Amino acid sequence: MGRVAMIAGGMTQFAKARRDSTQEELIMEATRMALFENDLKMDPLDVKRMIDGTIVSYFSDHFERQLLFGAIVRDYLGLNPIQSARIEGGGATGGLGLKAGYEMIKSGDASLVLVIGFEKMSEVSTAKGNEFIAMASDTDFDFPVGGYYTAYYAAMATRYMYEFGITEKQMAKVAVKNRNNAQYNFFAQTNAKNPYATKSTSGFITIYDVLKSEKIATPLKRLDCCLMSDGAAVALLADESIARELTDKPVIIEGVGNGTDTMRPSDRPTTVGGLIKEDLLLPHEKPEWYEDMVYPGLHSFRAGRKAAKMAYKMAGITNPLEQIDVVELHDAYTSSELQTYEDLGLARYGEGGKLIDSAPFDDEKGVFKEINPKLANRIHVNPSGGLIGCMHAVGATGIMQAVSVMWQIQGKIEKFYGSDKLQVKNARRGLAHSHAGTGSDVTVFVLGRGW
């Protein structure tokens, strides 16, 4: 069986509320873009008729108030009676959806699969929305004492700061980077030019804005937290031979990884084994770096490390910082972006703060000296703006990020985002990361130029 490629993608404008369209209409918006705008070498409707599998990924039955939404979506897109499955895995729903699409092709059951992700979170109040999201925590144990995700991440961020000396300022820098990147991404919820944007919560920010924003759960403030969004994103996956018939620029899925951890973060420090014993060292890491480290504790995401290790092995990555040009990762909170640098091996455990500090920063103005700054003079993380700047319409998020990486590699960022500011020059290989819960499920994809 040959390799699997990602050849096309599309997404909607993201917004706090997209009342103009239903979920299936949003999906059509993204799907039409995927087939009509990605320079496919065949008539889009002929491509549509070649699709022989779909994956529908959405997170919450509570948000949508509709079970079996996949049936509505397939019907609306005219993709019956071909095979399909619904995938759900919290915040990693999009990444797991992509993995299911990849597996459908890899197994030989399909050769051209449309992976569809969406969420409409605006139909309930923001408070009810936070409650629905928190139902992706243990509702017997964690929910009654925390009740919302920012509280869970605040506990983990507090431990992370204590363990490694990370500062609120380092965390705030992540928000500045991602939110200001988003100002050059037409799709982004916080981009003031997005016709659906809420003007009061869009536009550029400084580190002072982040540090002064309302406390949600100490140390996390409003601008440390991701968005809640309406929108859809789709990706078209193909086996390599069909991919080459349909596009001159196939992006190969070089590595796929998935890791898991306990539902309750409090159960992690006591797990049997540690980083070294569980064989979670990456090829470029040395055991002596971590001999005294409790792992994963509350400070690290073992699922993210496991997913990265699996994907790197498959893709032949021996030093991610040297071999990957662009990363889109799940910045649910500013703290989790720093933690994820470490899980992905872009920085040593404990040195995520140093990685964000490596980018030139104007302390007086409180912003990075350039948009989409290079970290470690090498790598770009979340040019799209990520979950903090662009969107978090849960079922669509992992797909939005993987499609963004694909467009980076294809050199099509200006065409889709409407600005070349976020295009990573000569991007050959990228990583897309998708993360659920307090770190219970994580996927990692390594995507590479296939031409």
Added chain:
Amino acid sequence: MSVGEKYVSKNRQPLVNEIPYSILYKHSYGEVSPFFVGLSKKKLLGTVCRNREKHRNGKDLLFLPPRADCPECWQR
């Protein structure tokens, strides 16, 4: 200019229906019910699996929050 601009909707007057939704769940805490009863009496209860020869670290395992079944050896 982004290709997204031509996909912007012209619909400015969607019909929005307000649908109330209320549910009562009768949720059982199952085998770990004593833990929750204990909380109401200001007691913190855990569970221990003494099946140590079947555990990778050779030790008894304490679970708090409690579990009726041991994830390491699958014994109750």
